[in-house]
Amino acid sequence: KYVGRPIPRFEDDAILSGRAQYVDDIELPGMLYAGFVRSPYAHAKVLRVDLTDVARQRGVVAVFGPREMGFAPGGKVRYQGEAVAMVVASDRYLLYDTLEKAVVEYEPLPAVLDVFEALKPGAPLVDEGLGTNVAHETVYEGGDVEKAMKEAEVMLEGRFTIQRIIPAAMEPRGVVASYDGDVLTVWSSTQVPFDIRKEVAKALDLPLTKVRVIQPFVGSAFGSKLLVYPEEIWVSKAAYLLKRPVKWIATRSEDFKATTHGRALTLEYKVGATRDGRVLAIEGVVYADAGAYYWGEGLADTAARMLPGPYDIRHGRIKAVSVLTNKTPLSAYRGAGRPEATLFIERIMDRLADELGLDRVEVRRRNLIRQLPYTNVFGMTYDTGDYLETFERGLERLGYRQLRSWAEEEFKKGRLIGVGLSVYVEITTFGYETAILRAERDGTFTLYTALTPHGQGVATALAQVVADELEVSIESVKVVWGDTALVPDGIGTMGSRSITAGGSAAILAARRLKDELAKATEKLLGCKPEYSSGEFKCGGKSASVRDVVKAVYRREAEAQLTVEAIYHADATYPFGVHVAVVEVDPETGFVKPLLYKSYDDVGFVVNPLLAAGQAMGGALQGIGQALYEEAIYDEAGNLVTANLAFYYVPTAAESPKYEVYFAERPHPSRHLTGTKGIGEAATIASTPAVVSAVEDALRRIKPGVRIEKTPVTPEDVWH
Ligand code: MCN
Ligand code: MO
Structure with missing residues (x-):
């Protein structure tokens, strides 16, 4: 069995040795x-x-x-x-x-740069044709908010803004396009080659078969490369018209302005609760600072619908409003709506605990959903889990209590240490995915996936899944991705869906291939075979996969040696509890993340090494959101933080020590892999945990202090 083992990525050799080909490595004559x-x-x-x-x-x-x-x-x-x-x-x-x-x-x-300015009557219009700066608006509603608010014994009201940030993938966007007189080939640093193929074909009025899109190695994306960008169309068009290969690679500053930004949501809320800390109702508005074009990102909507989080809140009404401003358009960034929702609700839980004089753990315990599956007040159905049990075990495993007493002890010695906690449920996976599996003449297998990994190591995980299903060695499974010529259609790597949707498609393909090979074996051996460990056996006779495949190629038997599977993977919801420990220097205002611990129930874990890597990298991005990163514009609309000297992406130097745990009693999803996504979970959970930790530290010297914005800068620590 390979599934469940920490197998190093086979992608690493190419990447670490510099042989991996990124879009800017592609050089064509002329x-x-x-x-x-x-x-x-x-x-x-x-x-x-x-x-x-x-x-x-x-x-x-x-x-x-x-x-x-x-x-x-x-x-x-x-x-x-x-x-x-x-x-x-x-x-x-x-x-x-x-x-x-x-x-x-x-x-x-005149430029309009603030959501609330943009909503005022007489504000400059970003899109005159629209006649308003409201690009999109929906109300999500359930239960009886008015009644519940009346019954509430405690009311909280407030506003919280999560700042606009720049995805800042290590590799900026870039495109190469080349037209050979028949086929237009486009290489792009993208997550969505199939969408690009569609859009380029449409723009140039070509049939899909005449456009091939290749995703070479991609130096990360974090959701910022999941749209078809205009440059991809423009460069393709230029190559087509000029009949010469054309390359565009964004400079860093260009990338910061021309690649979508993330987050930038504000919640105005009213929460009604009982005196013993049960939240009865939540009401409010989520505003998205959507930037200059509304590209249907739906971030305010996801944040609104996930706002109740893992808590049993039966009454709610949240309006989601996307507002145009004169800034770079907004779109998905790792978590896309769930980090915002989680930060909002976790801040509310902390605040409620403080107002009622309750422990932060106790407030959560009282509100956690008791029974799964559970449909939240806005219609999202959380599939599997046992939140209360996982929460308790998680706190135990992460040593939350011990960390708190340690912080207490250290304070007596003059150190200001804070311990923060966050709990989350999030939505992963959607849509269908395609896998094509072929048995090769030498007894090996090639899996073609429509997934578009760009740092997650998905190809290694897919090889594990396929090798297990076929009961063959992992060395005999080759995984190929990122080429629209090899797979008819698909969606790609995003929404923490790859191993669940694409892995399940691969399992389905492997099962079909085994059926096909069994059919051929029956012809050869004259009996219905059983399959195990690469051998078909019946009536005292046996044939290896390799023998069967050879026989089919020699036409001694008949079977499909290339099978295709399409798998539909509905949403599945991971749950977890994370703890952050920070040290605050009241002199300089600097916050040093010391320790980050996570405990996630993501169903079965295919590759704990890859999954842990996702948890660590994800946590560091959420730490950046909590403490460092912000896309800052001046009053004229100039992006002030237009390069890496002014935009602070956390590095290894800011990295805390990590401890990653996965639930020892996981609740699998209903998909063939039994997995739930891990790609975004830590980004979602870490920002609230870190903010809560900073607040916890500051309270020792400033009782009653409340953090109501991110990032928490040294200036915020002073004031
Ligand atoms: N995995 C596992 N067991 C699970 C779940 C996942 O072993 N139960 C493994 C998978 O095999 C895979 C990795 O963990 O190697 C992540 O899988 P998954 O959760 O399915 O997420 P995706 O592969 O679909 O990745 C997308 C996700 C998203 S949405 C963003 S944004 C993000 C992220 O991944 N962007 C990243 N992680 C990133 N990591 C890098 N290096 N670069 C990015 O741009
Ligand atoms: Mo994503």
Whole structure:
């Protein structure tokens, strides 16, 4: 059995040795380089784009303005960094010089940068055609809020903002496109090759078969590469028109402005509870600072629907509102709506505990859902789990009580240490996924997946799953991903769905292949065989998989040696409890994360090494959200934090010590793998745990202090 074992990623050799091919490693003969002229204004009419001077520059092969490519729709730009022109040159260095020669005349317009300003009557409109800055609005409702609020003995009211952040994948976005006169091939640093194929085919009016999209190695994405971006279309179009390969690689600052941002939600809430700490009702509004274009991200909606979290809250009404502003468009970032919901509800739980003089653990214990499956007040059905039991075992395993008394002891010695706690339930997996499995002539197997891993090590996990199902050695299973020419369709790696949706598809394919091989064996041996460990046996005779496959290729028997499976994987909900320990330096205001411990019930764990890696990396991103990262704009709409000198992504130096545990009594999902996703869980749980820890520390010197925003900066610690 390979499932359940900490097998190192077989992807690592290529990555660590520098042989893995990323999009910028692709060099083709006659390659041209594309660059974009981007708006310095957050909001402006584009009066004139004159590229005649650019076109005359040495090395420039083609220029494209708004008319050719549809830049600046409606004759205006809506955020700093929006493209207004594209230049294609024969040399990358000449290219950047020539971009500066573009003449663009703007008429600056007042920019609106704050959600609440944008909602005021008379606010500048980001999209005049819409007639309002509200791009999307839905009310989620259940139970009887009015009645429950009347019964409530305690009322809390407040507002909490989780800041806008920049996904900052190590590898910026980039595209290469090449047209050979028949097929247009596009390589992109993406999570969604199948979507790109669809959109490029549509834009160029080509059949799907004439567009091939390849996802090379991708240096992370964190959800920021799950949209089809305009650059992917523009670069494809340029390559198609010019009949030469074209490459575009974003610079870091360009990537910070032209790749979607995340989070940026505000909750206004009213909570009604009993005096003994039971939450009866929650009511409020979640606002998303959606940026300049609403690309249907639905973040406020997910946050609203997941707001009750793992707690049994029977009455609720939350309005989700996405508001346009003159900033980079908002979209998914690791967790996409669930980190926000979890931070909000966990802050509320902490506050309720404090108001009632209850222990933070006790408040949670009293509100946790008792019986699964459970449909929350907004219609989300949590599938499996035993929250109370997992919570108690988790606290025990993480040594929460001991950590608290240790912090107490250290305080007597002059150290300011805080211990924070968070509990979460989150939603993972959706849609279908495709797997194709082929038995090769030499007795090995190739799995083609439509998943698009970009750091998770999914290929290794898929090999484990397939090797177990076929009862063969893992060395005989090769996994191939990231090419629309090899799999007909699929969705990709996102929403912590890969091992659950794609792994289940792989198991389904393996079962079908075994059936096919059994059919062929029956022909060969003349009896119905049993299969075990790579051997078919019946009536005292036996044949190895390899023999059977060979016989089929020689046409002595008949079977499909390539099978396809499509698996539909509904949502499944992991649950967990996390603990963060921080040290606060009241002099400098710096917060040092010391220790991060997680205890997750993600169903069966396929590869504990990979899953633990996800928990650690995920936690560090949530720590960044809690303490360091923020996309800051000035009043004019300039992105101030436009490079890594001003935008603080946590590094190994800020990393705490991690301890990762998985529930010893997991509650599997109903999918073939029995897994639930782990890819986002720690990002979801860590921000509230860290904020709670900082507050816990600060209370020792400032009783009653309450943290109501992220990030918690040194300035916040002082004040
Ligand atoms: N796994 C497991 N057992 C489980 C669940 C998962 O062994 N019960 C393993 C899987 O085999 C896989 C990894 O853990 O190797 C994550 O699996 P899964 O939870 O299915 O999530 P996905 O593979 O679909 O990854 C997507 C998720 C998301 S949505 C974001 S955002 C994110 C994340 O993964 N972006 C990442 N982790 C990232 N890690 C890296 N390095 N880079 C990113 O961009
Ligand atoms: Mo994601």
